[in-house]
Amino acid sequence: MTYPQTKLALHRLVTDGVVPGVSYSFIDGDRVETGVIGQAALVPQTEPLRPGMLYDVASLTKVVGTLSVVLQLLAQGRLHLTDSVSDWLPQWQDSRVTIQHLLTHTSGITGYIPHRDQLAAPELTAALLKLHVGPTFNRQMVYADVNYIFLGWIVEQILQQPIQTVAQQRVLTPLGMQHSTFTPTNAEQCVPTAVTAERGVIRGMVHDPKGLVLQRRCGSAGLFSTVADLTRFCQAYLRPEAAATVLPPQWVHHLLSDWTPTHQAGRSLGWALTTAQWPTAHRVIWHSGFTGTYLVIDPLMQQAMVFLTNRVHPIAPNEPYLDQRNAVISTYLAEKSRQ
Template structure:
């Protein structure tokens, strides 16, 4: 196993320098790994030591661990097609142009302001997203990451499966993979706290994202909690066994290729962001981040990965230093993957 000296030092410094309260990280190559837990689960109202088995609010990692696999299974089963229009499944949406591909690659151009969004009921919020969002000039022209794409994907899953999207993810992904700590309904005392917010106080065991908090089981963009062990198991399954056979090899191949409808090469596959390896062949890796302080990078070709879990939004989400350091850690990891 490569030592990843610079990467490990930078990861440790996130906690040691107080950029995040605590950190769980895993770097693996095949069955060898470097796994570390350090720092605090919370610093307020009283310090609490972080332990390796605690569950994190994964935020947008929910998209690629849950929603993307379900969508790809439905494609494999012929129940949906990648280039089907969104309107086929969500007729309330007023534009016939965006497709499931556009949603998966964040090229849909769907955007818009919803007044008093966080005060709406679940039904009102869904209705607002479907009726008040518009397709702007970025449609089919540029990648613009937005949660709304995965809210729509979640509702498409619901239209096909006739169950809440989070129930479908649980039954079709989490349980078959045996991810014992992955859940949309965690016990608060097992969870790493996130932000302290007016009105909600210290958020612990409840999803941080305000849309997911309102929509509950009907949210496909956030809401999943899991431990490092769960993410390790998912990662090995995805790049080694086609998600334990839930997906075909051809489907997983698609996750490691540019899937945007745009001309020329771009950095998005189905749900995942693409990174170039520093190897001579410049093969593609997949990655994703979560707002709460989580990220994954997976290399199927060399059977390697980096998984990092922090609660960088505790006690406050105003944490630019974390974002700056994360970029440097990504660069260090990609460079060290190619050394001895």
């Protein structure tokens, strides 16, 4: 297990200045190879990237934390894909939107919230619940954080605890993800994200503005994790029967299906779908985070990749990274077929 071409692509991201640093792992069944490349920080001074550092994984929170808990509730019959959001969140007025719409980003929820990032949590909560459903409802996949913020609030209604507290208790702790947390206590162990006029160097605090406001009630962002812990998560996905109380196998095994209304939008429950070509064409699940993170999981081949970067350091959003990220994924999917 060497993945020379993928490693070369990762090194090129750093040497070409696309990202300051990369932490990664390749998973082949029980075999795991990890590495770090480059810098954790460029400002206020250069700081080498160290193994075991915590990353703000941004939207990986959706699939690691929120989706895992939702799948548990679905398996227990305490929640159903056909439930209307308004059944659980009465302030939300459009009864057409279901749990399945939220999970697949086909809810069509849209709208503009003036001065959103300056609102306090109660005002932001009220504003989000007053958004409306647009023309993409039930037709197109339009990725939006609000879907998983709503899912987090629905979990809270059922379990009577904030989503991040529930995710810690029901996912991170039982999977042995001992370094993962929503509340880092040592900022120096965290890889910094952007430098902003309002917040300075963001380090050890959630980068996402909505996550910063909503705190433990945010199901779309807020998790900090390490390569080792996310490797454990991916391994649990490859063998859900060994972690059945956390990742219900009857649901995990169906995540390679397109769950959108058209069955053609390339989206499962939570995860995005792509294709690997060997030994025959088959689906693979993956998800990314705004800060420069992603997971790729191939259950059929018992393989996965964890890829963590600090692409928004020191300046967000660093859009050239996106094409490079997709190229790395393509290289990995092609190369792992030849291992």
